């Protein structure tokens with residue numbers, strides 16, 4: 001799949017811009033604070049209907065204006081789609097697909113698939129579990145609309161359950177209500193756990209092959225799911241076991257005032273040559289592993305949707321050494337890519353036949 005045209009109106013620092021990228025490597029070059037990441041963010045937004053930089057959609061609207069508009073024409077193997085999104089300053093968005101109005105934002109999720117790689121992602125192995133959960137959730141949200149729904153519901157119920165737990169100290173009468181919330185958590189939680197389990201199994205298989213290549217066969221990577229609710233005895237019993245798990249911890253949860261354990265605390269363990277790379281890996285090993293995970297994400301999308309996603313590389317080249325850059329660039333051949341950099345020196349060492357350079361300056365984009 002590839003973007004044929006992208007139009008932004010009052011989005012971030014753009015008044016009105018139309019970009020016609022090629023189905024190859026699109027380089028967005030410009031000094032700091034000119035609008036390169038804003039372009040990348042708008043493309044990401046059409047894929048998941050949320051930004052990766054903010055939860056508040058209104059921040060995407062150009063200062064002093066009330067609405068922002070994004071229009072994207074996408075060509076796929078068997079279809080041509082036009083996505084339009086209108087964002088207003090109450091954090092509401094209206095979605096139109098191929099001219100059909102009043103669609104739910106969730107209808108647009110997955111219409112276009114993207115994989116984003118930014119310096120943030122190089123921290124995948126360094127930071128706490130939240131960043132790795134986000135990595136898995138973002139991927140599953142794109143691939144499975146039901147997952148997106150289940151996650152929203154889970155987080156909503158979790159919030160209600162936590163509020164109730166805070167009120168329940170010394171009030172045993174509220175226990176029945178907490179049990180009701182626990183049942184709902186188990187309902188959505190079991191769906192999330194099963195999807196994560198399947199996804200991580202696939203991720204581990206693909207990452208192993210990619211990581212061998214990146215490290216010239218010197219390292220074996222292994223990715224396993226660390227389910228905070230423990231191991232389940234059988235797949236068909238996940239919901240029941242998860243419910244027991246929540247019920248058994250109610251007293252402890254009341255004492256603390258929040259839901260101590262569950263899928264909202266899940267993590268993945270990444271081992272390199274048998275040891276936990278988060279604890280023992282060198283900086284370079286951690287970066288290579290992050291790169292393997294990202295490259296695996298591309299392959300998983302290809303295998304699930306039958307087409308390569310669009311690749312967004314924001315400021316990442318200067319963070320990688322030549323060997324890792326080469327591995328990343330090798331994947332470009334079949335993928336429409338948007339790459340931001342402050343100077344073309346970052347990529348001049350590599351030769352591409354199929355590239356287009358856009359200069360980004362103060363909210364304008366000019367093709368070179």
Ligand SMILES: Nc1ncnc2c1ncn2[C@@H]1O[C@H](COP(=O)(O)OP(=O)(O)OP(=O)(O)O)[C@@H](O)[C@H]1O
Nearest residue numbers: 012013032033034035036037038059060061062063
């Ligand atoms: N809602 C908004 N309205 C107007 N301008 C905004 C808005 N949000 C952000 N900006 C401005 O957009 C500018 C460009 O931001 P962007 O993150 O795209 O820069 P960049 O070219 O990627 O820079 P860098 O090389 O430092 O990453 C910033 O100066 C920022 O202040």
Ligand SMILES: [Mg+2]
Nearest residue numbers: 036037038315
């Ligand atoms: Mg930037």
